[in-house]
Every structure is written in structure tokens, then in C-alpha cells.
């Protein structure tokens with residue numbers, strides 16, 4: 335009787351400890367929740383829309399950037415323009431006269447405005463284009479690699495070997511050095527929580543130290559063809575991984591950052 339009670343007691347203790355362990359594991363491995371509408375919206379914003387907002391800002395610098403872009407990226411041009419004219423006449427976003435625009439559309443604009451305020455990818459000069467020099471790139475995100483074994487999880491920016499590569503944002507150097515696919519590669523944990531991946535470098539900037547801070551525009555290294563790019567033309571493979579481990583298409587962001595650099 336006594337033995338079996340001890341065993342029972344031990345079992346209860348063991349189960350309790352296991353439970354604690356599971357809870358602790360979940361607390362450490364909790365991935366941040368990213369609302370599923372955020373990145374589809376952000377990657378739907380076009381360079382032309384951002385360019386138009388840039389012109390709007392030159393005309394009336396007091397109008398909020400997020401208001402402009404939320405309107406231009408959500409509404410047909412005529413509707414957007416009518417509302418922007420009101421903003422230019424010093425009507426605040428809250429007090430805009432939406433006329434016949436339905437409240438569901440208004441809610442959409444408002445949601446996009448909130449996203450733009452939190453995710454500042456399109457905010458003037460907030461992010462830096464990663465290539466300093468002549469480069470060309472196209473949208474190849476999701477293309478087959480190794481005969482369909484994996485998908486292309488980034489954008490390739492081509493240019494002459496040694497072209498300077500810089501960090502697109504401030505953050506911390508998280509990965510540094512050689513890996514099989516990336517060759518000489520650098521990974522930066524951005525201040526926005528994303529992981530920014532720079533691969534196939536000819537060399538890594540010697541002043542980079544793992545765990546150290548890096549600012550937007552600071553040297554990462556030189557463009558090259560190391561790793562699995564050994565037989566391909568020199569290019570930077572640039573990737574953006576969200577804090578939840580999902581790789582997103584960097585192309586629309588790159589297109590806009592390149593524009594800001596002009």
C-alpha cells in the first residue's frame with residue numbers, strides 16, 4: 335500500500351513537472367502573431383503609387399504620408415484625389431467627407447493606414463536600397479530551384495563583382511560567414527523584427543561582428559557568386575524572413591527603396 339502510494343505521488347509530481355516544462359517551452363518558442371492581411375497588402379502597393387505620393391508630398395509637405403499612401407493604394411484614382419485635395423486644404427483624416435464611398439471601403443483605407451503606420455517600409459528614406467551601384471533585378475520569388483526541390487525565397491540583384499552591399503535597415507548582425515547555399519552570407523535582425531539575409535557575397539565587410547549593431551546604409555560586403563551561385567553571374571541574393579519564419583517577397587519593397595535612393 336505504502337509503496338503504491340509513493341509511486342502514485344511520484345507520478346503526480348512527474349506529470350506536474352512535465353506540464354511545467356511544456357508551458358515553459360511554449361513561452362520561449364512563442365512566435366509573434368502577424369495578422370494575415372498585412373503583408374499581402376504591403377506587397378500590393380506599387381512603385382507608381384509611392385511615386386505619386388512623393389509628388390503629393392512635394393506639393394503639400396504637411397499632409398501625412400500614411401494618409402496619402404493609404405488612399406492612393408486603396409481607392410480608384412479619382413476618389414483618392416478628391417480626398418487628398420481635402421487633406422491638402424487642411425482637413426484632417428478623421429474629418430474627411432467621404433461622400434458616397436461606403437463605410438466598408440472607408441474601413442479598408444483606415445486599416446491600410448494603420449498598417450503603414452506600424453510597418454514603415456514605404457516611409458521616405460526609412461529603408462536603404464541594398465546595392466550601391468549599377469544593378470538589375472526582377473521578381474523571381476517562388477521560382478523553382480534545384481529542379482523543383484525548393485522555391486526561390488528572395489530576390490536576386492545582379493551587378494559587377496565587388497559592388498558594395500549595404501544594410502537596408504538598422505539592427506543586429508545575427509549570422510556571419512559561410513554556409514553551403516548562401517556562401518559568404520550575412521543575416522541581420524532588423525529593428526522591425528524581420529531577418530534580412532544577404533548571400534553569395536564576394537567578401538564580408540571586415541568590421542562586422544556577430545551580435546553587433548549595424549545601421550541602415552552601413553557596409554555588409556561586396557557582391558559575388560559564392561555558395562550555390564558558383565556557376566551563376568555575380569548577384570546579391572536578398573531575403574526577408576518575418577519573425578514567424580515566413581519568407582516574403584522582397585521585390586516590391588526593393589523597387590520602392592531603389593526609387594528613394596535616386
Ligand SMILES: [Zn+2]
Pocket residue numbers: 486488489490570571572
Ligand atoms: Zn537568389
